[in-house]
Amino acid sequence: MKILPVLNNINPVSAKQKTQKAEQNVPAKTAYTLPYTGSFDFQNYFLPPKILAFTGSQKTPLTDEDYKKAEEYFKEVIKDKNQSFFPMGIKVFDSDKLNGLQKGIKIFDGLTMREIVFMLNKPIILLNRGCNNRCVHCGFSAAPFSNKTLDRMSYEDFKALIDGVKELENRMDNKVQLYSEMGLFLDSDCMEIEIKDKEGQVYDCVDCMRLLGDDIEKVTPLLDTSGWNFESAKHQAMAEKFVDFVLEHSPEDVDDINISINPYHGLYARAMELENEGKTEKAEELRQKYAKRVANVLFTFSPLIKNDFSVNILARAIPYDETDTGLDNRAYYSIVMRVLDELRIMFEKDLSGEKKYVQTKEELEGLMAYYDGLFEEFQPRNLFPWGRAQALFNHDIELIEGRIKDFQDMCTSMPQYASNLINPNGALVLSRMDVSAKTDLDFNFENKGRPVKPFATELDEILKPARTKEQLYDEF
Ligand code: SF4
Numbered sequence: 001m002k003i004l005p006v007l008n009n010i011n012p013v014s015a016k017q018k019t020q021k022a023e024q025n026v027p028a029k030t031a032y033t034l035p036y037t038g039s040f041d042f043q044n045y046f047l048p049p050k051i052l053a054f055t056g057s058q059k060t061p062l063t064d065e066d067y068k069k070a071e072e073y074f075k076e077v078i079k080d081k082n083q084s085f086f087p088m089g090i091k092v093f094d095s096d097k098l099n100g101l102q103k104g105i106k107i108f109d110g111l112t113m114r115e116i117v118f119m120l121n122k123p124i125i126l127l128n129r130g131c132n133n134r135c136v137h138c139g140f141s142a143a144p145f146s147n148k149t150l151d152r153m154s155y156e157d158f159k160a161l162i163d164g165v166k167e168l169e170n171r172m173d174n175k176v177q178l179y180s181e182m183g184l185f186l187d188s189d190c191m192e193i194e195i196k197d198k199e200g201q202v203y204d205c206v207d208c209m210r211l212l213g214d215d216i217e218k219v220t221p222l223l224d225t226s227g228w229n230f231e232s233a234k235h236q237a238m239a240e241k242f243v244d245f246v247l248e249h250s251p252e253d254v255d256d257i258n259i260s261i262n263p264y265h266g267l268y269a270r271a272m273e274l275e276n277e278g279k280t281e282k283a284e285e286l287r288q289k290y291a292k293r294v295a296n297v298l299f300t301f302s303p304l305i306k307n308d309f310s311v312n313i314l315a316r317a318i319p320y321d322e323t324d325t326g327l328d329n330r331a332y333y334s335i336v337m338r339v340l341d342e343l344r345i346m347f348e349k350d351l352s353g354e355k356k357y358v359q360t361k362e363e364l365e366g367l368m369a370y371y372d373g374l375f376e377e378f379q380p381r382n383l384f385p386w387g388r389a390q391a392l393f394n395h396d397i398e399l400i401e402g403r404i405k406d407f408q409d410m411c412t413s414m415p416q417y418a419s420n421l422i423n424p425n426g427a428l429v430l431s432r433m434d435v436s437a438k439t440d441l442d443f444n445f446e447n448k449g450r451p452v453k454p455f456a457t458e459l460d461e462i463l464k465p466a467r468t469k470e471q472l473y474d475e476f
Pocket of ligand 1: 131132133134135137138139140141142186187188189226
């Protein structure tokens with residue numbers, strides 16, 4: 001899962017969610033004008049059909065004349081600029097006057113330059129929509145992959161988007177950056193990311209980052225993982241490939257590498273269930289399996305530490321007095337102790353055998369001290385109580401109206417705060433992580449229009465009648 005900011009000052013309330021807004025006397029569809037760079041009017045956004053429709057789309061075919069005029073405008077703006085200005089941000093330009101420059105780039109068919117610029121503002125290109133970790137705290141309620149929806153972007157669509165961006169930048173003499181940051185995942189684990197081409201060739205997370213070429217420093221964050229099955233040769237090889245890939249770069253070019261550690265992972269949460277059923281032995285087996293899984297991540301990533309790259313720990317845990325599930329900060333500390341013990345065993349075995357990760361006792365102690373310090377430094381943090389996580393708290397949570405109001409305010413005053421999520425079918429969803437809105441904008445993907453999973457944070461989803469804790473549990 002992508003890093004989320006911590007929500008402070010959550011006031012637990014006992015009332016049930018007040019969810020349904022008055023739906024009478026509202027237009028069937030509300031159209032909005034896209035901002036140049038300024039504020040974005042969301043005032044009617046929360047009315048049905050809960051989809052953002054944008055005006056100003058250039059639906060007629062662009063002409064050579066449109067292209068020529070856009071090119072002339074571009075040249076006029078940059079003509080007196082000194083080399084030190086380049087590459088410039090796209091927002092320096094009036095995107096309406098650049099309209100036409102995209103002519104003939106298939107992936108942008110049907111979109112105006114203003115829309116393209118808007119969509120490429122800090123986009124999160126969702127290569128995959130799904131996750132097999134089944135964490136019980138998943139704020140996005142990420143579900144395992146299925147055949148019912150388009151859960152994985154096609155290689156051809158991803159490549160066409162990257163190539164389209166590069167072609168457009170090329171038409172601006174590579175003096176302009178169309179995007180400065182690009183994420184590649186949200187409700188998925190990087191170690192599971194796969195896309196396929198028409199011949200069935202599979203591309204993993206590293207392959208997808210390689211497609212970005214020199215733009216790797218613009219990918220943020222670089223990788224998040226909750227670990228992988230350490231007995232899976234395929235996943236272990238993929239993790240080692242990632243380490244080798246990172247080592248080709250310098251630490252300042254590489255953004256976050258995040259390891260998620262918490263009692264909510266499917267394995268550990270299942271252990272707690274078994275414990276409650278009196279199956280102590282099996283529960284202990286699963287707890288140790290989870291600790292080994294995490295220790296193996298730290299072990300595999302240790303060449304990064306030795307080469308001055310930093311690795312972050314995403315530690316999440318609910319304080320023990322706010323949940324009676326046993327999945328709390330005390331469980332987290334117990335996991336940390338187990339992980340450090342397992343990690344020492346792995347390093348010692350390596351030192352007395354292959355010496356792949358540690359060559360000397362001093363090196364081993366140095367790495368252990370580093371990881372020990374990392375856990376000390378990162379205190380467990382509270383969770384966002386949305387999605388499946390709602391079921392973990394003792395108290396009922398009513399945040400819906402507050403979240404919606406915050407989202408409105410945020411989008412009005414700081415539109416850039418909303419992230420642009422690009423679904424595997426090319427459609428844009430605007431998101432503040434806890435609230436999201438579908439739009440009627442989409443890239444011209446081959447898979448355009450195919451159904452994708454809704455986000456648990458989409459307005460339609462969060463406005464559903466309040467579900468009981470049992471129903472929420474049933475979802476994972
Ligand atoms: S299930 Fe877990 S690993 Fe997967 S996206 Fe959700 S929180 Fe992240």
